[in-house]
Amino acid sequence: MRVAVIGTGYVGLVSAVCLAHMGHTVTGVDNDAGKLARLREGQSPIYEPGLQEDLSLAMGTGRLRFHGDLVAAVAGSAVIFVAVGTPPLPSGASDTRAVAAVATAIGAALAGDDQPRLVVNKSTVPVGTGARVQDLLARSAVAAGAAPPPVTVVSNPEFLREGQALWDSYNPDRIVLGSDDAAALLTMEQLYAPLIKRRCRGCDVSHPGPIPLIKTDLASAEMVKYAANAFLATKVSFINELAQLCDRLGADITLVADGIGLDKRIGRAFLDAGIGWGGSCLPKDVSALLHTANSQGVHPRLMEAVTAVNQDQRRLVVRKLQQTLPVLQGHTIGLLGLTFKPDTDDLREAPALDIAAELIRLGATVKGFDPYWSRQDHWPEALASIRRCSSAMALAKGCDALVVVTEWPEFKLLDWEQLGREMRRRLVLDGRNCLDGTALTASGFRWQGVGRNPPSR
Ligand SMILES: NC(=O)c1ccc[n+]([C@@H]2O[C@H](COP(=O)([O-])OP(=O)(O)OC[C@H]3O[C@@H](n4cnc5c(N)ncnc54)[C@H](O)[C@@H]3O)[C@@H](O)[C@H]2O)c1
Missing domain, CATH: 3.40.50.720 (NAD(P)-binding Rossmann-like Domain)
Incomplete structure (x- = not known):
């Protein structure tokens, strides 16, 4: 599948690499020009054991690339992951402004589009944010003078541990997928099939069973x-x-x-x-x-x-x-x-x-x-x-x-x-x-x- 990952920090970059090794064609997008420049040269901007090697390998296959053009990346992708930061506000609440900004940009980019797509939240967001993202996607398309695109929001929380992020991404204890749309959940299950069956680079093949999938x-x-x-x-x-x-x-x-x-x-x-x-x-x-x-x-x-x-x-x-x-x-x-x-x-x-x-x-x-x-x-x-x-x-x-x-x-x-x-x-x-x-x-x-x-x- 063609996949976009918006936000290439600890979660987004590791996810993008892992998705490319699953066989998907991945475009990583970030609005940090310095980070993007390093990624385009094949250099990991963060330290995580094994990441530099797996990044180079994934880019070498031609299935992983990076750029700053969210519109092009989104238009060319069936599944769009959102992995931007959600830091704390002084009140202690989660700052979801970056998630909202990305949802608005995706909605505008897909205004008038008729291809069914998924927007998948990997960022950790307060309960109710997925529904808000769904609403923002529609509103920004309408604001751009077009009908809301047929986009469905899925929640796919991330559980990786920094320091072992690659291992965790290839061998998660479980994959959690949340959506109110059964077809969207099925598409996500297909996307993760190589991982679920432990058939991609980094998967612990000695493990007896498939990775448990929790659908909610x-x-x-x-x-x-x-x-x-x-x-x-x-x-x-x-x-x-x-x-x-x-x-x-x-x-x-x-x-x-x-x-x-x-x-x-x-x-x-x-x-x-x-x-x-x-x-x-x-x-x-x-x-x-x-x-x-x-x-x-x-x-x-x-x-x-x-x-x-x-x-x-x-x-x-x-x-x-x-x-x-x-x-x-x-x-x-x-x-x-x-x-x-x-x-x-x-x-x-x-x-x-x-x-x-x-x-x-x-x-x-x-x-x-x-x-x-x-x-x-x-x-x-x-x-x-x-x-x-x-x-x-x-x-x-x-x-x-x-x-x-x-x-x-x-x-x-x-x-x-x-x-x-x-x-x-x-x-x-x-x-x-x-x-x-x-x-x-x-x-x-x-x-x-x-x-x-x-x-x-
Ligand atoms: N770091 C972890 O161990 C971890 C584990 C599980 C879940 N999470 C969650 O995942 C999310 C991301 O965490 P992280 O640690 O990867 O954060 P991070 O700060 O390392 O990465 C976020 C990236 O998003 C980019 N970004 C921000 N706004 C953007 C925009 N509008 N367009 C494009 N790119 C944009 C930033 O430049 C940055 O590269 C957070 O919600 C976090 O809570 C993190």
């Missing part, structure tokens, strides 16, 4: 996405609250998580205590759900608590440091890992930013080493207050404490003995419980985890 109405599919992220956030905040108790009671939260996680009704995923959730999705989606609930007269007590626990986890880092360094003024703190999770370049809502701001407010000097950003030519504006270090060793030099903020796998392999020699004081706050506390303690470090007590020396 438009509103339910939109709600599935918020429900999924709210539940994941709840799991993390739940284990983090218990971790605070474990800290006091001498229990080990990682063992507690194993103990409950093997229960099939609970599951072990998202039960890693640490400094909480961040990134471009969980914070904004939970806050949008809170906003929606309040606007509907439903008091979202649970989501309020989940959010409050998460905010507390970031403050916990400073409180734990103050157990050893009560006055942070004049001390140097090194942050290991700055992106919101490993294997991404994404700094949106990264806990490191809040932690650095609070440490600086208290008079500390904050240095940072990030396995992605420290190896780039430029240091992003978001990290301007953090002193850039080119390696973990350079970070350790003169530090009174190191804080593991993001659990990049390479941190487990660091030579902590040597790092310790560079530091002013051997203090490590393992904000992701990813280090060997026993080994560090044996090397003379004061090691603190989250919900795990230091081993006795």
Whole structure:
């Protein structure tokens, strides 16, 4: 099928590549000229493991190209994905202006057109947005002096995880499709058939069955996405609250998580205590759900608590440091890992930013080493207050404490003995419980985890 993907960010670009590898002819469209120029040269503007290789391969087949002309891309496509950003507004609500702008542009582009097409929302949007998009498509065609085009809106929420986005796109746990039109759902099922049958590049062919397909109405599919992220956030905040108790009671939260996680009704995923959730999705989606609930007269007590626990986890880092360094003024703190999770370049809502701001407010000097950003030519504006270090060793030099903020796998392999020699004081706050506390303690470090007590020396 001929497909257009409007918005080539983390979701749109990965989806476009994946759709091309499924055998579709894909045009990626973006209104960011810089991003577009890089894509046209075959360069991925974002970091995601394996993406550069799969992008080059897909472009090499001739089935994937990029341009800025939405009108041409839409006119030549039977299925039009919308994957533009929906960041939070100051009120906490989702900012759907980019989605609305794209819907209006598609409606105008298709004014007078008589080909049946699908507009598929991959952006995470509040329940009711799909219906609004349907309305905007018709209105803008009418405003252009033509009859509404025969376009049907489908909701196809995205569940990929940054850092594993390609794997998730080729091997989703499920595909959710929402529309009030059965024929539209059938077309989408045909579009995804190579994936559902696990017959395209990247698919885990050792997996026994097809990928489950959930077909719903438009509103339910939109709600599935918020429900999924709210539940994941709840799991993390739940284990983090218990971790605070474990800290006091001498229990080990990682063992507690194993103990409950093997229960099939609970599951072990998202039960890693640490400094909480961040990134471009969980914070904004939970806050949008809170906003929606309040606007509907439903008091979202649970989501309020989940959010409050998460905010507390970031403050916990400073409180734990103050157990050893009560006055942070004049001390140097090194942050290991700055992106919101490993294997991404994404700094949106990264806990490191809040932690650095609070440490600086208290008079500390904050240095940072990030396995992605420290190896780039430029240091992003978001990290301007953090002193850039080119390696973990350079970070350790003169530090009174190191804080593991993001659990990049390479941190487990660091030579902590040597790092310790560079530091002013051997203090490590393992904000992701990813280090060997026993080994560090044996090397003379004061090691603190989250919900795990230091081993006795
Ligand atoms: N990033 C994730 O892990 C993830 C996972 C699941 C769902 N989502 C959802 O997917 C959507 C996109 O997220 P993202 O992280 O890819 O965002 P992003 O900011 O990385 O990408 C959005 C892209 O849309 C482009 N764009 C904006 N307005 C446009 C317009 N009018 N015409 C053409 N292009 C336009 C931007 O230039 C940008 O390249 C959001 O709704 C998000 O909540 C994201």
